[in-house]
Structures are given as structure tokens and as C-alpha cells.
Amino acid sequence: MQPYLTLATLVEHESEVRRSRFLCAIAPASSVEAAAEFIAERRRLHPSATHNCTAYVIGERIQKGDDDGEPGGTAGTPMVQALVGRGFSDVVAVVTRYFGGVLLGAGGLVRAYGGAVTETLDRAMPVRMVPARLMRVSVAHDQAGRLENDLRVLYEVRDVSYAAEVTFAVAVSTGDITTFTDWVATQTAGRARVSEGEELAVPALNPPGRTA
Numbered sequence: 325m326q327p328y329l330t331l332a333t334l335v336e337h338e339s340e341v342r343r344s345r346f347l348c349a350i351a352p353a354s355s356v357e358a359a360a361e362f363i364a365e366r367r368r369l370h371p372s373a374t375h376n377c378t379a380y381v382i383g384e385r386i387q388k389g390d391d392d393g394e395p396g397g398t399a400g401t402p403m404v405q406a407l408v409g410r411g412f413s414d415v416v417a418v419v420t421r422y423f424g425g426v427l428l429g430a431g432g433l434v435r436a437y438g439g440a441v442t443e444t445l446d447r448a449m450p451v452r453m454v455p456a457r458l459m460r461v462s463v464a465h466d467q468a469g470r471l472e473n474d475l476r477v478l479y480e481v482r483d484v485s486y487a488a489e490v491t492f493a494v495a496v497s498t499g500d501i502t503t504f505t506d507w508v509a510t511q512t513a514g515r516a517r518v519s520e521g522e523e524l525a526v527p528a529l530n531p532p533g534r535t536a
Contacts, residue, residue: 325384325523328413329450337444341436343424344374348440350407350417350448356382359416366418374423377437379403380416394421394437398430402438410445414453417441452528455498458482458521459505462491467512474511479504480526489517495526 334351349366353359359380367376377399379389387408389400403417419440428436463471468490475481475492483493496504501520508516 325455325525327452327454327528328525329411330414330453331412331448332451335444335448337440337447339436339440339443340424341432341439342426342428344426344428344436345420345422345424346436346440347420347422348417348444349420350415350441350444352414353380353382353416354414356380356386362416363418366420370420373420375399375419375421377403377419377421378417379407379441381407381413383413394433395430398433399437402434403441406438406441406445410442412445412450417444453525454528456495456524456526457498457501458524459494459496459501460491460519460521461494461508462489462517463512463515465490467515471508471511471516478507493521495524497526497528 331350331352334349336347336349338345338347340346347370351362353362359382363376363378370376375392375394377390377392377394379400381387381404387404389404391397391399399419403419407413407415407417419437461471461475472481472484472490472492475494480495481492482495485491494504505518508518
């Protein structure tokens with residue numbers, strides 16, 4: 325997994341090309357299902373639009389564009405290329421076109437749809453995601469309360485389970501695993517058990533003891 329950019333919230337921007345209106349909306353989407361839901365919602369918002377062209381990039385392998393009636397390859401593909409070219413993933417884009425009466429030609433459409441996405445990304449506040457692991461930290465009950473408080477201040481706690489011990493599932497960027505393990509050992513006087521779990525991605529943050 326490589327670092328990538330994504331969005332935390334919806335970003336919208338409207339542009340005009342030779343009297344046609346292009347309304348672009350880009351949102352975070354962690355799955356194909358989430359992307360499909362967003363696309364359906366945008367189509368419900370603009371039922372009278374000439375076209376609702378779409379693109380999404382999910383993870384490192386899933387990329388899909390839809391021309392929605394525009395000439396093949398003139399809308400969805402340049403939209404996908406704009407997202408990938410800027411290093412974005414886990415996002416979905418919908419460009420809604422209201423035809424203004426002037427034909428743009430294939431080249432003009434490619435520039436208009438790709439440009440709509442690019443201009444919208446220019447107005448976004450991207451979140452940089454970095455490779456991470458789900459670390460599991462198991463401690464005795466008498467240490468759990470204080471450790472949980474400290475973990476939630478500094479890291480992203482995904483789950484807490486209670487049994488003979490208390491186990492915390494914590495998302496930690498790959499480059500900070502050693503720092504995290506050492507920090508847990510210090511906080512618990514070496515009594516905690518730490519193990520590595522599945523791979524995931526987390527927003528880039530500063531670990532304890534490190535400054536930007």
C-alpha cells in the first residue's frame with residue numbers, strides 16, 4: 325500500500341464552458357457501494373440534467389468512469405485520470421452537465437470534464453493517508469482505564485474488547501509501529517502484549533514525541 329490523498333467531506337464547484345454548465349461534486353467513498361449511493365443521490369438531485377457523468381477510484385485497483393451518454397471516452401475516462409493524476413483514492417466524482425446549445429467536440433468534452441474535476445480538487449482540503457497496521461494491545465484490567473485514555477488522545481482506537489484481559493485495536497501508521505510499541509511498553513511498565521494485525525490506511529499524524 326502506498327500513501328494517497330482522499331477527502332473528508334464533499335466538495336462542489338461549478339464551471340461554464342461555451343454556455344454549458346458543469347457542476348462537479350467529489351466525495352469520500354471507501355467502497356464501490358458507497359460510490360454507487362453517492363452517484364444515485366446526485367442523479368436524484370439533477371434529474372433534468374443532460375448528463376450525469378461519473379468516476380470513482382477505490383483502493384489501488386478499482387477505477388471506473390461512466391460517460392452517461394457523452395461520446396465514448398470523453399467524460400468518465402478524463403475524470404478518472406484527473407483523480408488518479410492528483411494522487412486521490414477512495415473518492416467518487418459526479419459531473420452534472422446542463423447543455424448550453426453549443427457542441428464542444430470530443431477534445432472540448434475531455435477538457436471540460438477533466439477540468440471540472442481538477443478545478444474542484446483545487447478547492448478541496450485533502451487528507452493524506454498512509455499505510456498502517458491494526459495493532460492489538462492487551463493489558464490487565466487494572467491498567468486498562470488509564471491506557472485507554474492515553475491511547476484515545478494520541479491514536480485511533482478502533483475497538484475495545486473485555487475478557488480475561490482488555491484488548492485495544494489501534495490503527496498505527498507503518499512507520500510509527502516501533503515508536504508505538506515502545507510507547508506502550510513505557511506506559512504499562514512492560515506488562516502489555518502487542519501484536520500486529522491487518523493492513524489498512526490512516527490519516528498522517530504526528531506520533532508521540534515527534535513534531536511536524
